[in-house]
Amino acid sequence: MLKTKRTVKRELILAEAAKLFKDRGYGGTSMRDLAGQVGMEAASMYNHIRSKDELLDSICFRISDTYISQLAQIQAQATSYSGKIRALVRLHIQLMVEDGAAVSVANHDWKYLPEPRLSEFKQARKSYERGFAALIEAGIAAGEFRPVNVSVALFTVLSAVRWVELWYRPGRGLTAEELETNIITVLLGGLERPG
Amino acid sequence: MLKTKRTVKRELILAEAAKLFKDRGYGGTSMRDLAGQVGMEAASMYNHIRSKDELLDSICFRISDTYISQLAQIQAQATSYSGKIRALVRLHIQLMVEDGAAVSVANHDWKYLPEPRLSEFKQARKSYERGFAALIEAGIAAGEFRPVNVSVALFTVLSAVRWVELWYRPGRGLTAEELETNIITVLLGGLERPG
Numbered sequence: 556m557l558k559t560k561r562t563v564k565r566e567l568i569l570a571e572a573a574k575l576f577k578d579r580g581y582g583g584t585s586m587r588d589l590a591g592q593v594g595m596e597a598a599s600m601y602n603h604i605r606s607k608d609e610l611l612d613s614i615c616f617r618i619s620d621t622y623i624s625q626l627a628q629i630q631a632q633a634t635s636y637s638g639k640i641r642a643l644v645r646l647h648i649q650l651m652v653e654d655g656a657a658v659s660v661a662n663h664d665w666k667y668l669p670e671p672r673l674s675e676f677k678q679a680r681k682s683y684e685r686g687f688a689a690l691i692e693a694g695i696a697a698g699e700f701r702p703v704n705v706s707v708a709l710f711t712v713l714s715a716v717r718w719v720e721l722w723y724r725p726g727r728g729l730t731a732e733e734l735e736t737n738i739i740t741v742l743l744g745g746l747e748r749p750g
Numbered sequence: 751m752l753k754t755k756r757t758v759k760r761e762l763i764l765a766e767a768a769k770l771f772k773d774r775g776y777g778g779t780s781m782r783d784l785a786g787q788v789g790m791e792a793a794s795m796y797n798h799i800r801s802k803d804e805l806l807d808s809i810c811f812r813i814s815d816t817y818i819s820q821l822a823q824i825q826a827q828a829t830s831y832s833g834k835i836r837a838l839v840r841l842h843i844q845l846m847v848e849d850g851a852a853v854s855v856a857n858h859d860w861k862y863l864p865e866p867r868l869s870e871f872k873q874a875r876k877s878y879e880r881g882f883a884a885l886i887e888a889g890i891a892a893g894e895f896r897p898v899n900v901s902v903a904l905f906t907v908l909s910a911v912r913w914v915e916l917w918y919r920p921g922r923g924l925t926a927e928e929l930e931t932n933i934i935t936v937l938l939g940g941l942e943r944p945g
Binding site: 637640691694698699700701703704706707708710711712713714715716717718722729733734737738740741742743744745746747748749 | 832835886889893894895896898899901902903905906907908909910911912913917924928929932933935936937938939940941942943944
């Protein structure tokens with residue numbers, strides 16, 4: 556599908572907005588700052604987006620929609636539970652590496668969403684967490700995973716990948732692929748070598 | 751050692767300060783708020799502490815001193831590297847459970863420390879991370895750990911326990927001990943059951 560000029564412009568505005576929100580915070584970013592960053596007059600930027608709220612909404616829901624749709628796809632795959640959790644961990648890392656600013660905004664600035672979108676966003680996150688937890692639970696039941704507390708395992712895995720957001724920059728001597736493999740080794744296989 | 755009334759008062763002020771900094775942010779907390787919370791006149795509170803900066807300093811360095819001294823103790827223990835990493839993970843979780851507000855301030859508000867204490871704090875953190883990383887590295891060399899990238903393993907483990915700060919409340923149906931055991935199982939043993 557060819558992207559229209561209009562779509563390209565809108566995506567550019569969203570990408571710059573995510574960077575500014577990440578660096579200066581949602582409250583600390585003005586539409587004037589954004590227009591300056593994009594290299595447009597504020598007035599003509601309003602042909603593409605209606606408000607700062609709309610930008611935040613688009614960024615947060617693009618990320619949560621990605622998680623939700625990828626989860627559905629992974630749930631449907633004919634792979635082991637271990638394969639599914641690996642795919643989810645990989646998804647988190649890839650999103651942070653490829654779309655770091657947007658992920659950061661969805662992780663931190665979602666709380667500025669106005670209602671009813673705030674509740675919808677929290678609902679989407681909860682539903683994602685439930686789906687992720689259900690895969691861990693099924694993996695334990697199938698004997699693939701150790702019999703750990705499901706909530707603890709879920710939050711440990713979700714939290715374990717969060718540092719990538721702050722730390723990873725291309726050229727830190729590690730490819731995204733190596734990063735993924737190493738994190739998955741620790742979380743799925745464990746730091747300890749089996750006796 | 752018996753604590754003097756003076757020391758007890760100071761500790762009370764520090765504990766309330768940590769809670770306020772955590773809830774309202776360092777910038778959002780005034781000395782007047784704090785005096786109200788402690789139930790003292792602002793003027794008499796200044797008999798115990800000099801400034802908001804001094805409170806932040808005491809909270810941050812109490813936490814970083816705890817990490818540094820515990821690390822030294824763990825390094826000196828005659829246990830396996832696996833035992834040492836378990837002890838460090840346990841330390842992180844225990845500090846969050848027992849002194850959550852102070853840990854949160856040391857994790858987030860350290861950036862408001864004035865120089866030269868800011869640099870000293872960063873130095874202390876770096877030195878702690880280096881010591882932690884050296885234990886992982888030695889464990890790999892000794893064949894106890896899988897041959898993972900040391901920095902990735904370090905940040906994955908440190909990040910993995912951070913959710914406890916946000917999530918754990920006594921009475922969430924899980925004792926601190928169960929929390930520790932489950933997190934250690936995931937990080938050291940891995941989610942997967944060894945084939």
